[in-house]
Amino acid sequence: MIPEPWAAIVNAVIYLLLAPVVGGLIAGIDRRITARMQGRVGPPLLQPFYDVGKLFEKENLVVTTTQNFYVLSYLVFMAVSGALFFSGGDMLLVIFAFTLSHIFLVLGAYAAFSPYSHVGAERELIQIIAYEPMIIITAAGMYMVTKSFYVSDIVQSAVPIVLYLPGVFIGYLIVLTIKLRKSPFDLSTSHHAHQELVKGVTTDFAGPNLAKIEIAHWYEYVFLLGVVYLFFGFNPLLAIAAIIIAYFLEILIDNTTSRVKWQMTLRSAWLVAGTLGIINLGVLYYLRMVIVP
Amino acid sequence: MSYLTKSPWILHYDASSCNGCDIEVLAALTPVYDVERFGIINTGNPKHADIFLVTGSVNEQNREILKNTYDQIPNPKVVIAVGICASSGGIFRECYNVMGGIDKVIPVDVWVPGCAARPESIIDGVVKALGILEEKRKAMKIPAGDTA
Numbered sequence: 001m002i003p004e005p006w007a008a009i010v011n012a013v014i015y016l017l018l019a020p021v022v023g024g025l026i027a028g029i030d031r032r033i034t035a036r037m038q039g040r041v042g043p044p045l046l047q048p049f050y051d052v053g054k055l056f057e058k059e060n061l062v063v064t065t066t067q068n069f070y071v072l073s074y075l076v077f078m079a080v081s082g083a084l085f086f087s088g089g090d091m092l093l094v095i096f097a098f099t100l101s102h103i104f105l106v107l108g109a110y111a112a113f114s115p116y117s118h119v120g121a122e123r124e125l126i127q128i129i130a131y132e133p134m135i136i137i138t139a140a141g142m143y144m145v146t147k148s149f150y151v152s153d154i155v156q157s158a159v160p161i162v163l164y165l166p167g168v169f170i171g172y173l174i175v176l177t178i179k180l181r182k183s184p185f186d187l188s189t190s191h192h193a194h195q196e197l198v199k200g201v202t203t204d205f206a207g208p209n210l211a212k213i214e215i216a217h218w219y220e221y222v223f224l225l226g227v228v229y230l231f232f233g234f235n236p237l238l239a240i241a242a243i244i245i246a247y248f249l250e251i252l253i254d255n256t257t258s259r260v261k262w263q264m265t266l267r268s269a270w271l272v273a274g275t276l277g278i279i280n281l282g283v284l285y286y287l288r289m290v291i292v293p
Numbered sequence: 294m295s296y297l298t299k300s301p302w303i304l305h306y307d308a309s310s311c312n313g314c315d316i317e318v319l320a321a322l323t324p325v326y327d328v329e330r331f332g333i334i335n336t337g338n339p340k341h342a343d344i345f346l347v348t349g350s351v352n353e354q355n356r357e358i359l360k361n362t363y364d365q366i367p368n369p370k371v372v373i374a375v376g377i378c379a380s381s382g383g384i385f386r387e388c389y390n391v392m393g394g395i396d397k398v399i400p401v402d403v404w405v406p407g408c409a410a411r412p413e414s415i416i417d418g419v420v421k422a423l424g425i426l427e428e429k430r431k432a433m434k435i436p437a438g439d440t441a
């Protein structure tokens with residue numbers, strides 16, 4: 001079924017307008033809970049918005065002007081992939097746009113000359129390689145259950161997807177840690193103060209460019225949590241509860257683990273995709289094809 | 294009030310401090326003082342910083358580094374000299390390699406006294422710096438050539 005054009009456009013516009021607000025609030029809540037876990041009071045809830053407002057007040061210092069172009073492309077493609085998702089578009093197209101946006105971030109970091117920026121860019125690439133298989137398996141799993149790659153069909157399906165895809169769901173939560181740039185997988189850049197790479201992939205972005213990267217992260221948060229929703233699409237209340245619990249777990253993991261090496265990140269992400277993901281899909285295939293043809 | 298004063302990010306550089314002042318700077322980040330309450334973040338990257346916080350006197354070896362780091366901070370920016378060493382050279386002033394206070398190399402906006410400077414006075418210095426930061430932001434808005 002092709003999504004109804006008008007509802008799709010309205011949903012996309014709502015996403016484009018509201019996702020930065022929701023994403024910024026999530027980031028604010030995240031920082032407060034993190035501070036409480038560390039025994040601190042923490043910043044105001046609206047701190048992420050103050051930060052971005054501040055960054056727009058600063059001078060746009062760049063090493064080369066191509067950085068501006070790459071950062072803008074990162075933001076635009078991130079917004080487009082989220083808009084495609086929320087308008088009920090094709091999951092595979094969403095994933096392509098999503099990956100492409102990250103490639104622009106990597107290119108932007110490579111365009112600068114600092115070694116920190118380059119190592120950050122390399123690690124960002126490794127992260128993409130690490131989480132990509134699991135994201136594709138997620139889309140494939142949803143297709144096997146609902147017989148459609150369209151988000152609009154998946155979300156309307158009355159089938160409790162999470163019961164068919166428990167392994168895929170856990171696998172997705174694990175790569176979500178990579179995607180949210182949470183410890184132990186915050187290799188390329190981290191929200192925590194100091195790290196061995198200065199600021200990794202964002203080292204050479206200042207002022208308005210950094211603000212755009214931050215806004216792209218907000219779009220990304222909403223999109224990634226939207227995928228969690230799909231697993232529970234049959235019951236919206238349960239889905240929202242699942243999102244809250246999943247995000248809380250991510251914060252807990254972030255504050256209780258230390259950063260691992262990139263080899264470990266790659267290995268654990270692929271191990272998860274290879275075992276939980278593939279076995280889940282295999283069992284599903286077997287049930288569908290052999291037991292109940 | 295602009296956003297700038299609500300989200301000052303700090304770059305901390307140890308010129309040639311005895312580490313006394315550095316420990317006090319880091320103390321401000323601990324749960325006791327928790328400067329993140331005011332949106333203050335200790336960043337390790339000059340390109341993300343608004344406030345340049347320097348401890349210790351400047352010497353012949355690191356004057357270039359100090360200047361370079363200062364130049365990499367996007368405008369508007371302020372410099373805080375923390376401790377007597379950063380202000381005037383302190384007890385190291387007479388050393389053969391020491392140039393003196395950091396104002397010999399970069400323009401300083403706020404001087405925080407003390408040996409070592411207490412976390413309370415460092416936070417006080419940062420609050421003073423916010424006022425200056427706001428003035429600099431307004432000055433930046435005036436188009437080039439207009440000297441008013």
Ligand code: SF4
Nearest residue numbers: 311313376378408409
């Ligand atoms: S002012 Fe005192 S405590 Fe601070 S760096 Fe100098 S000697 Fe050390």
